[in-house]
Amino acid sequence: xxxxxxxxxxxxxxxxxxxxxxxxxxxxxxxxxxxxxxxxxxxxxxxxxxxxxxxxxxxxxxxxxxxxxxxxxxxxxxxxxxxxxxxxxxxxxxxxxxxxxxxxxxxxxxxxxxxxxxxxxxxxxxxxxxxxxxxxxxxxxxxxxxxxxxxxxxxxxxxxxxxxxxxxxxxxxxxxxxxxxxxxxxxxxxxxxxxxxxxx
Numbered sequence: 001x002x003x004x005x006x007x008x009x010x011x012x013x014x015x016x017x018x019x020x021x022x023x024x025x026x027x028x029x030x031x032x033x034x035x036x037x038x039x040x041x042x043x044x045x046x047x048x049x050x051x052x053x054x055x056x057x058x059x060x061x062x063x064x065x066x067x068x069x070x071x072x073x074x075x076x077x078x079x080x081x082x083x084x085x086x087x088x089x090x091x092x093x094x095x096x097x098x099x100x101x102x103x104x105x106x107x108x109x110x111x112x113x114x115x116x117x118x119x120x121x122x123x124x125x126x127x128x129x130x131x132x133x134x135x136x137x138x139x140x141x142x143x144x145x146x147x148x149x150x151x152x153x154x155x156x157x158x159x160x161x162x163x164x165x166x167x168x169x170x171x172x173x174x175x176x177x178x179x180x181x182x183x184x185x186x187x188x189x190x191x192x193x194x195x196x197x198x199x200x
Contacts, residue, residue: 001106001199003126005130005131006131006133007117007133008167009134009164010140010154010161011147017177020189022112029114032114039064046064052082098111110192110199113127132164133177173194
């Protein structure tokens with residue numbers, strides 16, 4: 001099975017590209033969804049995160065409130081590193097289980113793991129190929145604000161992200177989503193055809 005990482009910055013269109021690859025026949029695994037799962041009350045990260053960050057991050061139902069947890073680590077790299085040390089190994093373990101299950105069912109298939117910080121964490125080394133999704137910074141800013149972030153939050157997040165020029169050095173494929181969705185889909189199809197020929 002061909003193992004492919006799919007990454008990009010805030011509001012660049014990773015999920016759109018991921019869904020398009022899934023529609024073309026790839027096995028899509030979304031790290032963000034797994035991150036939600038491991039933090040649930042019955043998830044493997046719950047107890048350690050509550051112990052580290054306190055019961056105040058839980059809502060009335062006992063579930064971790066992601067916005068409260070986010071406030072605990074926002075702008076505090078040391079606290080974010082502690083959270084990542086708890087959550088990331090569990091997310092990676094689950095990703096590997098899902099890749100193994102997909103490989104058993106479809107040995108010559110393509111598993112695509114969509115995750116925001118594959119390069120920053122060194123996790124990109126687990127993959128045969130890496131796709132970077134990017135767009136112009138103006139477009140990125142507009143989309144992020146449309147999603148409900150304040151301009152200040154967007155600027156702060158973008159300032160903390162690895163520059164796209166740096167990320168490009170790690171990727172075998174780059175998909176630019178600045179234009180129309182049809183253009184993004186055309187680029188995605190070309191990448192898929194290339195991956196398909198490698199997987200065969």
